[in-house]
Amino acid sequence: MEQTLADRDLFYQVLIRKITVLLMVISFLPLMVITGTLFYRFNLTYTEKIQAHISELVQRHSQNIDTFLLEKLGNIRYLAHQFETKQHTPKVFLQKHLKMLKKEYGDVFTDLGLINKSGIQFSYEGPFKFENADYSNAQWFKKAIDKPFYISDVFVGLRGHPHFIIAVKIQSNGSDYILRSTINFTAFNFLVENIHIGKTGIAFIINSEGRLQTKTDIGLKQSIITSMLDRNCYKNNETVFAKKQDASGNKYLCVTSMLKNIDWVMVFRQDLNDAFRDLRKTQILTLGIFLLGCIAILFVSFTLPRNIVKLISKADTKSEAMTKQVVESGKLATIGELAAGIAHEINNPVAIMVEEAGWIEDLLGEEDLKECENLDEFTRALKQINTQGKRCKEITHKLLSFARKTDSTVNDVQINDAIKEMVILTGKMANYNNVIIETKFQEGIPYIQISPSELQQVIINLINNAIDAMEKSGGTIIIETKISRIEKNHLVISIEDNGPGIAKDNLDRIFDPFFTTKAVGKGTGLGLSICYGIIQKMGGKIDVHSQVSIGTKFRIWIPFQENIIENKDNEKESDKQGELT
Structure with a gap:
């Protein structure tokens, strides 16, 4: 080295x-x-x-x-x-x-x-x-x-x-x-x-x-x-x-x-x-200008190369850092694929466990075990196995859904419900870092046609960034949804924390690829850049407001169509009538 x-x-x-x-x-x-x-x-x-x-x-x-x-x-x-x-x-x-x-x-x-x-x-x-x-x-x-x-x-x-x-x-x-x-x-x-x-x-x-x-x-x-x-x-x-x-x-x-x-x-x-007095004056003036030009050339010749080399050195340093980040990104991608595979493998035995617990519960119902002293304990244990098995299945399903890179299928998504799932998914990490996640959902938020996995990637990335920023001191994350009053037919999702904030010099660069303020090995600098690209592809926009020692607030605008709201309301009304019938 x-x-x-x-x-x-x-x-x-x-x-x-x-x-x-x-x-x-x-x-x-x-x-x-x-x-x-x-x-x-x-x-x-x-x-x-x-x-x-x-x-x-x-x-x-x-x-x-x-x-x-x-x-x-x-x-x-x-x-x-x-x-x-x-x-x-x-x-x-x-x-x-x-x-x-x-x-x-x-x-x-x-x-x-x-x-x-x-x-x-x-x-x-x-x-x-x-x-x-x-x-x-x-x-x-x-x-x-x-x-x-x-x-x-x-x-x-x-x-x-x-x-x-x-x-x-x-x-x-x-x-x-x-x-x-x-x-x-x-x-x-x-x-x-x-x-x-x-x-x-x-x-x-x-x-x-x-x-x-x-x-x-x-x-x-x-x-x-x-x-x-x-x-x-x-x-x-x-x-x-x-x-x-x-x-x-x-x-x-x-x-x-x-x-x-x-x-x-x-x-x-x-x-x-x-x-030749005037000629001599002109010659002296010309000589003076020539000497000044020589001094300027010498100054530029000795200062410009050093500045250029400094820029090249900084570019080389950044290139090395970006190379390291790419390597780390590759590692993270590999780990993500490995985690997806493990989740898939775990999901199968968990499903078998839940099915077997249900089958045992059915057998207990068929047998005459009224005089068995541990019947209630057997029933309680089977219900707990069934409940925890379903919970494991739900967790692995969400993990697989998030890790599925090619899942960009557009579906009708209810924003409030989708964010609740992601809050649950990141809840353990928030509790571990002494961070509280609060939600403020506006009622009547319409369905929007987007890729659920891409929305998950954006929201989870922003939540994780906020948790990472407050990992030493803890804090509060407030997630709010509402219909925008400024942009017509747009939903607004805001994720605000009371962490250390972002320096003013870095605000214009946080969406640049490979730009990160985290230590080497802890961040790739790709998360916010990917989020920015996803929101742009949705036809929306994302911005950030931050003050040092006060906190940071990300806002996401996502367009929606009025006919989606009407269709979903009609579907809900039909479901209610079907249940009454």
């Missing part, structure tokens, strides 16, 4: 381990695959989205700056054309058109000037005193004199603050001149400063030599300058998106776009942590 229990415990432990491993594998594997796939796809999609958004933003602002420069260049070229076709005094021309430009564009155009091919500005209109200024050595002049138009880089020059020049070459009276205008740097720089994303995202412009053309607090590194000098990176004016790292190890995004009308590059720079 101990070896069997040890083997079972070992089996349960192995089963727990196998279920735990299986749960972890089938849970962790899909979770990791799904989380990894979603993590990768979301990271890729978000990166592409950020890249597309920033690239589009830089390209759009590059186009705006190109449009700005192209528009201002167009204004100056228009003025140059006006100067060539119409003869004006240079001073009047510059005054008139600068006023017009300021009226139209505000402070975008700072001044206007005419410069001869020697680099001398012979006419000027603006806030500074730059008439006769010499630009012959200026880099922008040297480049502008050989081109139809030119836009310079941003420089400080004579005025001492950043600006850049738009210059257009014109011809007048057979000589070459340059019409130039200074563009307000503040207005131009505002276009670039509008590009600002997050905390570190900032835009600026550099020329082909890597010098800043706008204001910025971000220091440029040689790696960035080198990448911008390589014009092969900007084929078809495409926006270039790159991830770089500075000397301090800080990683950042670098988005560049070449302007169309000037050799400048629009640059957007933003720290990676800033650019």
